[in-house]
Amino acid sequence: MFYKKNLPGWERALRVAAGVGMVGFGLFGGLPDAVIGYAIAGTGVIALLTGFVGFCPMCAMAGRKLDR
Template sequence: MFYRKNLPGWERAMRTILGVVMIAYGLFGMPGTTVGYLIAATGAVAILTGFFGFCPMCAMAGRRLSSS
């Protein structure tokens, strides 16, 4: 199933970069804690949305890219 991208390029880059930071902080800054694993999992989701350019929550809110 293909989804239409709803994230601009700059936001995709920021989500990817911040996702890596979140994973590093969750695994190395808070090692072995549940909160650390939750932060790392959230970072993984941020990386995936940045990589694919589609955010399900943005789609539910009706966000679309301008066609220009």
């Protein structure tokens, strides 16, 4: 199944940077070995994946499309 990209390049880069920061903070920062730390890291992984792939399911459900 192929998805059409619905994220512009600047937002993809921002999501990757924020995802790396969230994973780092959740696992190694102020909240190691806490449930909330793992939740933050999991959210960071989702941000990383949407940044790399260029498709966000929540944006697609809201009807967002990338202008070409």
